[in-house]
Each structure stands twice: as structure tokens, then as C-alpha cells.
Amino acid sequence: MATEVREGTLVLPDELVDTEVLGEEGLEDMINLIHLFAIGNAAYSGLVKEAHNQVVVISGESGAGKTESTKLIMQYLAAVNKGSNSIITEQILEANPLLESFGNAKTIRNDNSSRFGKYVELYFRRGAIVGAKTSEYLLEKSRIVSQAADERNYHVFYELLKGLTEEEMKKYGLKSASQYFYLNQGGSCDIASKNDEEDFRKLRGAMEILSFTTKEQESIYRILACVLHVGNIYFSRTQNAHQHEGVEVSSVAEMKWVAYLLELSEDSLKEAFTMKVTVRLSRPLHSQSNM
Numbered sequence: 001m002a003t004e005v006r007e008g009t010l011v012l013p014d015e016l017v018d019t020e021v022l023g024e025e026g027l028e029d030m031i032n033l034i035h036l037f038a039i040g041n042a043a044y045s046g047l048v049k050e051a052h053n054q055v056v057v058i059s060g061e062s063g064a065g066k067t068e069s070t071k072l073i074m075q076y077l078a079a080v081n082k083g084s085n086s087i088i089t090e091q092i093l094e095a096n097p098l099l100e101s102f103g104n105a106k107t108i109r110n111d112n113s114s115r116f117g118k119y120v121e122l123y124f125r126r127g128a129i130v131g132a133k134t135s136e137y138l139l140e141k142s143r144i145v146s147q148a149a150d151e152r153n154y155h156v157f158y159e160l161l162k163g164l165t166e167e168e169m170k171k172y173g174l175k176s177a178s179q180y181f182y183l184n185q186g187g188s189c190d191i192a193s194k195n196d197e198e199d200f201r202k203l204r205g206a207m208e209i210l211s212f213t214t215k216e217q218e219s220i221y222r223i224l225a226c227v228l229h230v231g232n233i234y235f236s237r238t239q240n241a242h243q244h245e246g247v248e249v250s251s252v253a254e255m256k257w258v259a260y261l262l263e264l265s266e267d268s269l270k271e272a273f274t275m276k277v278t279v280r281l282s283r284p285l286h287s288q289s290n291m
Helices: 019-050 066-079 086-103 156-162 168-170 196-211 214-231 250-263 266-274
Strands: 119-123 130-137 236-238 245-250 273-281 285-286
Touching: 066 086, 066 250, 086 130, 086 196, 119 168, 156 196, 156 214, 156 245, 168 214, 196 214, 196 285, 214 250, 245 266, 245 285, 250 266, 266 273
Parallel strands: none
Antiparallel strands: 119 130, 236 245, 273 285
16 A cells, blocks of 8 residues: 655555565566556546646656656556556557557667657546557657667567568568677677567567558568668769769669669669759759768
8 A cells, every 4th residue: 555645646555665675676666567557546546536637747757757658557557447458458558569669769878768759648538548640750850860879770670680581581581680880889789687589579569559551561571671781771973975974873783682672673763862853943953962
């Protein structure tokens, strides 16, 4: 039993505060859990008893536990009413591992840092969850192409390379994470506290529960593989017949894979990478890009 005296304060009976049994970390985890469930209960009570929309704002510095706090409050709200549709609540909860794979990454301060903000709307009818909507904002797009030392790109890339079967790896022309420029800039591609292979299985399971079709999953894998191949395309300087400097693609194999995955012709893709288009008097003019 715990009593919340006022906002942000918890009082626990002495028999629960036994650091010899729980340990300091165990006690802290228990207090945080009780406090989060109390917040969830207050929001639910306000919704059901007072019929007022409720908002829970979770903020804090990097590594403060925002991601885990959000998950725990959502788990509480999904479980508090037994009349909730089990399929819908399962889908709502399974959206978390999917969002984490695509939106979380290792930083210097946090192995599972959210690199985006999200606003989750839960819809209730007669106290039971009937649906949800998640809106994302401020995604750190630059992380796709560049990471600082001791940091990683988004989890999903490493999970993909650890979780795909050997046959699937060949299908997308993929190799180990350390061989991709977009993945190896931060140093080690592994995290001691994270199992990328297991997390990819969870990601696939989440997609199944969220009704992603086989074709949709295939498209996602192709796009992710394409991003990695694009990062390994290199260019070299060249000169045309008029002695104007331009560029040409040096990584022919990677270009072939990108064309194959995007279902484009190699020539059109090569032109897109090496030519620039300007419009004058409503007419497009093509000229060579340079380095």
C-alpha cells in the first residue's frame, strides 16, 4: 500500500521499505512503479467519474525514464478496465516496440534514447479503450546519416541485420552492420544491454499484431536495406568533353542494389545522383553535379 499525499509525493509503510530485501535499486523501481500507476489511476478516474478529457505530460532530461514511464502508464490504462477489447489493447501496447525500433537509438547517456516526441491519444467508451492514435514530431533525421562517437543509428537497422535469415540477407544484398557507413561511424555496432536479434523478433511480432501484410513488411525491409546501400555509394571527380568538372559513381555494386530495391533503372538512378536540374523560363536544364 502506498499513499500519495500531494502531487509528486509518496508515503510508504515501513514494512515495504526494506532495503535489505529490495536493495536500493529495487526500492527505487518499486516507488517509481507505484507512483506511475497512481498517475494512471488519477487520469482514469478523472475520465470516468468526471467525464473530462485527461492529459498526462511526461518530460525530463535524456535517460530520465520517459520511455519506460509512458509504457507503464499505458499498460495500466489498458489493464484497468476488463471490458476493453483485448485485440485493440494488445495492438496499442505492441505499437511501443515498433516505435522504439524506428525512433530510438543509443546515445552517450542512454542506450535506448527516444529521438522523437510523440503524442498518444487513447479513446475510451464507457471506461474501456476502443482505439488510439499516435502522432510523432521532431524526429532527429540527421541521425540517419551521421552519429557521434559511442552512439548508434536507429535500432531498427541493427535489428534488421541481426534478425533476417541468411536467405533474406542475400535477397537484399546485406552484410554485417560494421560494413555500413551509416552504422559504423559511432564505433561499436553492439550494445551490451540490448539483444538486436531478439528485438527484431519482437518487431516482427508487433507488425503481425498490428496487421501489417507480408507485402508491407517486405516494402519496409527493402527501404531499410536501400538506405544502407545508399550510404555506401561513393563518388569520384570527372571531367566532360568541355573540361567541366563533374562526378561519377564509383560504387557500381551498391548502385545496382539501390536500383533493384527501388525498382528503378540504373541509368535513371545514376542521373539522379550525378546531375542537377535547374528551371529557367519553365524549362528544366540539366547540368553535372560537382564535388
